[in-house]
Amino acid sequence: xxxxxxxxxxxxxxxxxxxxxxxxxxxxxxxxxxxxxxxxxxxxxxxxxxxxxxxxxxxxxxxxxxxxxxxxxxxxxxxxxxxxxxxxxxxxxxxxxxxxxxxxxxxxxxxxxxxxxxxxxxxxxxxxxxxxxxxxxxxxxxxxxxxxxxxxxxxxxxxxxxxxxxxxxxxxxxxxxxxxxxxxxxxxxxxxxxxxxxxxxxxxxxxxxxxxxxxxxxxxxxxxxxxxxxxxxxxxxxxxxxxxxxxxxxxxxxxxxxxxxxxxxxxxxxxxxxxxxxxx
Numbered sequence: 001x002x003x004x005x006x007x008x009x010x011x012x013x014x015x016x017x018x019x020x021x022x023x024x025x026x027x028x029x030x031x032x033x034x035x036x037x038x039x040x041x042x043x044x045x046x047x048x049x050x051x052x053x054x055x056x057x058x059x060x061x062x063x064x065x066x067x068x069x070x071x072x073x074x075x076x077x078x079x080x081x082x083x084x085x086x087x088x089x090x091x092x093x094x095x096x097x098x099x100x101x102x103x104x105x106x107x108x109x110x111x112x113x114x115x116x117x118x119x120x121x122x123x124x125x126x127x128x129x130x131x132x133x134x135x136x137x138x139x140x141x142x143x144x145x146x147x148x149x150x151x152x153x154x155x156x157x158x159x160x161x162x163x164x165x166x167x168x169x170x171x172x173x174x175x176x177x178x179x180x181x182x183x184x185x186x187x188x189x190x191x192x193x194x195x196x197x198x199x200x201x202x203x204x205x206x207x208x209x210x211x212x213x214x215x216x217x218x219x220x221x222x223x224x225x226x227x228x229x230x231x232x233x234x235x236x237x238x239x240x241x242x243x244x245x246x247x248x249x250x251x252x253x254x255x256x257x258x259x260x261x262x263x264x265x266x267x268x269x270x271x272x273x274x275x276x277x278x279x280x
Contacts, residue, residue: 001060004225005024005218006026006027006183007027008029008031009031010031010044011032011045011047012043012044014050017048017055020216021056023216024219025059025213026060026223029064030051030062031044032048032064032076033065033067038072045076045079045080049080049082060086062087062089063089064088068098081106087109087110088102089111089112090112090113092113093116094119094120095120096129096130098112099130110133110134114138115141117143128178128179136182136183137171138185139168140186141153141164141167144164145164172208182209183211184210185212186213187214209273228270232270236268236274238255239263243259
Protein backbone atom coordinates (compact mmCIF):
# COMPACT_ATOMS: atom_id res chain seq x y z
CA UNK A 1 0.00 0.00 0.00
CA UNK A 2 1.56 3.30 -1.12
CA UNK A 3 1.17 5.86 1.67
CA UNK A 4 3.28 8.93 0.95
CA UNK A 5 0.77 11.51 2.23
CA UNK A 6 -2.03 11.05 4.75
CA UNK A 7 -4.23 14.14 5.10
CA UNK A 8 -6.34 14.78 8.21
CA UNK A 9 -9.91 15.98 7.64
CA UNK A 10 -12.14 16.92 10.62
CA UNK A 11 -15.07 14.55 10.88
CA UNK A 12 -17.54 17.33 11.57
CA UNK A 13 -16.64 19.17 8.35
CA UNK A 14 -18.31 17.03 5.64
CA UNK A 15 -17.93 19.78 3.04
CA UNK A 16 -14.15 19.32 3.25
CA UNK A 17 -14.21 15.56 2.72
CA UNK A 18 -15.33 15.57 -0.90
CA UNK A 19 -12.87 18.35 -1.75
CA UNK A 20 -10.06 16.42 -0.06
CA UNK A 21 -10.55 13.46 -2.42
CA UNK A 22 -9.11 15.50 -5.28
CA UNK A 23 -6.05 16.85 -3.50
CA UNK A 24 -3.66 14.05 -4.41
CA UNK A 25 -3.21 12.54 -0.96
CA UNK A 26 -2.68 8.79 -0.85
CA UNK A 27 -5.02 8.60 2.14
CA UNK A 28 -7.48 10.75 4.05
CA UNK A 29 -7.73 10.44 7.82
CA UNK A 30 -11.31 11.30 8.74
CA UNK A 31 -10.95 12.47 12.31
CA UNK A 32 -13.19 11.74 15.28
CA UNK A 33 -10.60 12.60 17.91
CA UNK A 34 -8.75 15.86 18.58
CA UNK A 35 -10.25 18.04 15.84
CA UNK A 36 -13.84 17.28 16.90
CA UNK A 37 -15.32 18.74 20.08
CA UNK A 38 -17.25 16.32 22.32
CA UNK A 39 -20.55 17.99 21.47
CA UNK A 40 -19.95 17.39 17.76
CA UNK A 41 -18.78 13.79 17.82
CA UNK A 42 -22.20 12.23 17.16
CA UNK A 43 -22.71 14.43 14.10
CA UNK A 44 -19.17 13.67 12.94
CA UNK A 45 -19.81 9.92 13.10
CA UNK A 46 -22.88 10.33 10.91
CA UNK A 47 -21.03 12.55 8.43
CA UNK A 48 -18.15 10.10 8.14
CA UNK A 49 -20.46 7.11 7.72
CA UNK A 50 -22.38 8.94 4.98
CA UNK A 51 -19.18 9.89 3.21
CA UNK A 52 -17.75 6.37 3.40
CA UNK A 53 -20.97 5.01 1.97
CA UNK A 54 -21.09 7.33 -1.01
CA UNK A 55 -17.57 8.53 -1.81
CA UNK A 56 -15.59 7.36 -4.79
CA UNK A 57 -12.58 5.64 -3.28
CA UNK A 58 -10.04 7.75 -5.15
CA UNK A 59 -7.64 7.23 -2.25
CA UNK A 60 -7.55 5.22 0.96
CA UNK A 61 -10.06 6.38 3.58
CA UNK A 62 -9.05 5.90 7.21
CA UNK A 63 -10.90 6.98 10.36
CA UNK A 64 -9.12 8.16 13.49
CA UNK A 65 -11.24 6.96 16.38
CA UNK A 66 -10.92 8.08 19.99
CA UNK A 67 -8.60 6.20 22.39
CA UNK A 68 -9.61 2.76 23.58
CA UNK A 69 -10.02 3.95 27.17
CA UNK A 70 -12.22 6.92 26.22
CA UNK A 71 -15.97 7.28 26.64
CA UNK A 72 -16.36 7.75 22.87
CA UNK A 73 -14.74 4.70 21.30
CA UNK A 74 -17.72 2.33 21.50
CA UNK A 75 -19.92 4.81 19.67
CA UNK A 76 -17.12 5.52 17.18
CA UNK A 77 -16.90 1.86 16.23
CA UNK A 78 -20.66 1.39 16.13
CA UNK A 79 -20.96 4.47 13.91
CA UNK A 80 -18.29 3.84 11.28
CA UNK A 81 -17.15 0.21 11.10
CA UNK A 82 -20.15 -0.95 9.08
CA UNK A 83 -19.30 1.64 6.43
CA UNK A 84 -16.01 -0.17 5.85
CA UNK A 85 -13.25 2.40 5.99
CA UNK A 86 -9.93 1.13 4.65
CA UNK A 87 -8.53 1.21 8.17
CA UNK A 88 -8.64 2.79 11.60
CA UNK A 89 -6.08 5.11 13.16
CA UNK A 90 -5.64 4.30 16.85
CA UNK A 91 -4.49 7.21 19.03
CA UNK A 92 -2.65 6.55 22.30
CA UNK A 93 -1.85 3.01 21.23
CA UNK A 94 0.17 1.05 23.77
CA UNK A 95 1.75 -1.89 22.00
CA UNK A 96 0.50 -5.20 20.71
CA UNK A 97 -2.36 -5.67 23.17
CA UNK A 98 -4.07 -2.44 22.12
CA UNK A 99 -3.89 -3.54 18.48
CA UNK A 100 -5.29 -6.96 19.34
CA UNK A 101 -8.17 -5.38 21.24
CA UNK A 102 -9.13 -3.07 18.41
CA UNK A 103 -8.70 -5.79 15.77
CA UNK A 104 -11.04 -8.05 17.74
CA UNK A 105 -13.62 -5.28 18.07
CA UNK A 106 -13.46 -3.86 14.56
CA UNK A 107 -11.85 -6.37 12.18
CA UNK A 108 -10.16 -3.62 10.17
CA UNK A 109 -6.49 -2.76 9.45
CA UNK A 110 -4.96 -0.43 12.04
CA UNK A 111 -2.51 2.48 11.99
CA UNK A 112 -1.39 3.08 15.59
CA UNK A 113 -0.08 6.40 16.85
CA UNK A 114 2.51 4.70 18.99
CA UNK A 115 4.22 7.33 21.19
CA UNK A 116 1.51 9.40 22.85
CA UNK A 117 1.88 8.00 26.39
CA UNK A 118 5.00 7.18 28.44
CA UNK A 119 4.06 3.49 28.61
CA UNK A 120 3.69 3.36 24.83
CA UNK A 121 7.34 4.23 24.25
CA UNK A 122 8.44 1.06 26.05
CA UNK A 123 6.24 -1.08 23.78
CA UNK A 124 7.42 0.00 20.36
CA UNK A 125 9.18 -3.31 19.88
CA UNK A 126 5.95 -5.29 20.24
CA UNK A 127 4.28 -4.38 16.95
CA UNK A 128 5.96 -7.20 15.04
CA UNK A 129 3.69 -9.54 17.03
CA UNK A 130 0.60 -8.01 15.42
CA UNK A 131 2.00 -7.01 12.03
CA UNK A 132 -0.82 -8.79 10.17
CA UNK A 133 -3.26 -6.23 11.59
CA UNK A 134 -1.18 -3.14 10.75
CA UNK A 135 -1.25 -0.58 7.96
CA UNK A 136 1.89 1.01 9.35
CA UNK A 137 3.17 2.74 12.46
CA UNK A 138 3.31 6.44 13.21
CA UNK A 139 4.17 8.69 16.11
CA UNK A 140 3.32 12.06 17.60
CA UNK A 141 4.95 14.59 19.89
CA UNK A 142 1.91 16.62 20.96
CA UNK A 143 0.43 14.53 23.78
CA UNK A 144 3.65 13.09 25.19
CA UNK A 145 5.13 16.32 26.63
CA UNK A 146 1.99 16.95 28.68
CA UNK A 147 1.98 13.35 29.86
CA UNK A 148 5.54 13.58 31.24
CA UNK A 149 5.31 17.14 32.54
CA UNK A 150 7.51 18.71 29.85
CA UNK A 151 6.97 22.29 28.70
CA UNK A 152 7.96 21.76 25.06
CA UNK A 153 8.86 19.11 22.51
CA UNK A 154 10.95 21.40 20.28
CA UNK A 155 13.78 23.88 20.79
CA UNK A 156 13.84 27.49 19.58
CA UNK A 157 14.83 26.42 16.06
CA UNK A 158 11.90 24.02 15.80
CA UNK A 159 14.01 20.88 16.11
CA UNK A 160 12.75 18.07 18.34
CA UNK A 161 14.33 17.81 21.77
CA UNK A 162 16.15 14.54 22.64
CA UNK A 163 13.21 12.65 24.23
CA UNK A 164 11.12 13.11 21.09
CA UNK A 165 14.00 12.37 18.73
CA UNK A 166 14.24 9.05 20.59
CA UNK A 167 10.50 8.39 20.21
CA UNK A 168 10.72 9.10 16.48
CA UNK A 169 13.70 6.79 16.02
CA UNK A 170 12.12 3.95 17.98
CA UNK A 171 8.96 4.26 15.90
CA UNK A 172 11.06 3.90 12.74
CA UNK A 173 12.78 0.81 14.13
CA UNK A 174 9.52 -0.64 15.46
CA UNK A 175 7.82 -0.29 12.08
CA UNK A 176 10.81 -1.73 10.24
CA UNK A 177 10.97 -4.69 12.64
CA UNK A 178 7.28 -5.33 11.96
CA UNK A 179 7.74 -4.96 8.20
CA UNK A 180 5.18 -2.16 7.90
CA UNK A 181 5.20 1.46 6.71
CA UNK A 182 6.90 3.93 9.09
CA UNK A 183 4.93 7.19 8.82
CA UNK A 184 6.41 10.53 9.89
CA UNK A 185 4.34 12.77 12.16
CA UNK A 186 2.76 16.08 11.17
CA UNK A 187 4.57 19.36 10.56
CA UNK A 188 2.45 21.90 12.46
CA UNK A 189 3.53 25.15 10.75
CA UNK A 190 1.21 25.08 7.75
CA UNK A 191 2.66 28.28 6.22
CA UNK A 192 6.27 27.06 6.28
CA UNK A 193 6.39 24.86 3.19
CA UNK A 194 10.19 25.19 2.93
CA UNK A 195 10.52 23.84 6.45
CA UNK A 196 8.09 21.06 5.62
CA UNK A 197 10.16 20.13 2.58
CA UNK A 198 13.31 19.85 4.69
CA UNK A 199 11.55 17.70 7.29
CA UNK A 200 9.89 15.46 4.71
CA UNK A 201 13.09 14.94 2.74
CA UNK A 202 14.95 14.14 5.96
CA UNK A 203 12.26 11.62 6.89
CA UNK A 204 12.52 9.95 3.48
CA UNK A 205 16.31 9.83 3.82
CA UNK A 206 16.00 8.24 7.26
CA UNK A 207 13.70 5.46 6.06
CA UNK A 208 10.16 6.74 6.60
CA UNK A 209 7.87 5.93 3.69
CA UNK A 210 5.31 8.72 4.16
CA UNK A 211 4.12 11.59 6.32
CA UNK A 212 0.87 12.91 7.75
CA UNK A 213 -0.47 16.31 6.67
CA UNK A 214 -2.79 18.77 8.40
CA UNK A 215 -3.39 21.13 5.46
CA UNK A 216 -4.00 20.55 1.75
CA UNK A 217 -1.03 22.73 0.78
CA UNK A 218 1.28 20.23 2.48
CA UNK A 219 0.23 17.29 0.30
CA UNK A 220 2.23 18.00 -2.90
CA UNK A 221 5.35 18.82 -0.89
CA UNK A 222 5.10 15.53 0.99
CA UNK A 223 4.34 13.53 -2.16
CA UNK A 224 7.41 14.95 -3.87
CA UNK A 225 9.66 14.14 -0.93
CA UNK A 226 8.56 10.50 -0.81
CA UNK A 227 8.58 9.88 -4.57
CA UNK A 228 11.95 8.66 -5.91
CA UNK A 229 13.58 11.00 -8.38
CA UNK A 230 14.42 9.87 -11.95
CA UNK A 231 18.11 9.74 -10.97
CA UNK A 232 17.34 7.55 -7.95
CA UNK A 233 15.23 5.22 -10.07
CA UNK A 234 17.90 4.97 -12.77
CA UNK A 235 20.60 4.20 -10.20
CA UNK A 236 18.40 1.59 -8.51
CA UNK A 237 17.74 -0.09 -11.85
CA UNK A 238 21.45 -0.15 -12.57
CA UNK A 239 22.13 -1.88 -9.24
CA UNK A 240 19.45 -4.50 -9.85
CA UNK A 241 20.70 -5.08 -13.40
CA UNK A 242 24.28 -5.50 -12.19
CA UNK A 243 23.30 -8.25 -9.76
CA UNK A 244 21.02 -9.93 -12.30
CA UNK A 245 23.98 -10.06 -14.68
CA UNK A 246 26.18 -11.52 -11.91
CA UNK A 247 23.86 -13.74 -9.85
CA UNK A 248 26.68 -15.45 -7.95
CA UNK A 249 28.45 -12.26 -6.87
CA UNK A 250 28.32 -11.09 -3.28
CA UNK A 251 29.76 -7.67 -4.08
CA UNK A 252 30.27 -5.71 -7.30
CA UNK A 253 31.58 -2.39 -8.53
CA UNK A 254 29.23 0.17 -10.06
CA UNK A 255 30.43 3.60 -11.15
CA UNK A 256 33.64 3.02 -9.22
CA UNK A 257 31.90 2.17 -5.93
CA UNK A 258 31.33 -1.13 -4.21
CA UNK A 259 27.76 -2.41 -3.99
CA UNK A 260 26.56 -5.46 -2.06
CA UNK A 261 23.38 -7.01 -0.65
CA UNK A 262 22.22 -3.95 1.38
CA UNK A 263 22.50 -1.78 -1.74
CA UNK A 264 20.44 -4.29 -3.70
CA UNK A 265 17.77 -4.36 -0.99
CA UNK A 266 17.58 -0.56 -0.97
CA UNK A 267 17.44 -0.44 -4.77
CA UNK A 268 14.50 -2.82 -4.83
CA UNK A 269 12.75 -0.74 -2.19
CA UNK A 270 13.18 2.39 -4.31
CA UNK A 271 11.77 0.66 -7.38
CA UNK A 272 8.84 -0.71 -5.39
CA UNK A 273 7.99 2.81 -4.21
CA UNK A 274 8.44 4.46 -7.61
CA UNK A 275 5.29 6.03 -9.05
CA UNK A 276 4.49 5.62 -12.71
CA UNK A 277 3.39 8.77 -14.60
CA UNK A 278 -0.19 7.58 -14.58
CA UNK A 279 -0.18 7.24 -10.79
CA UNK A 280 1.37 10.57 -9.89
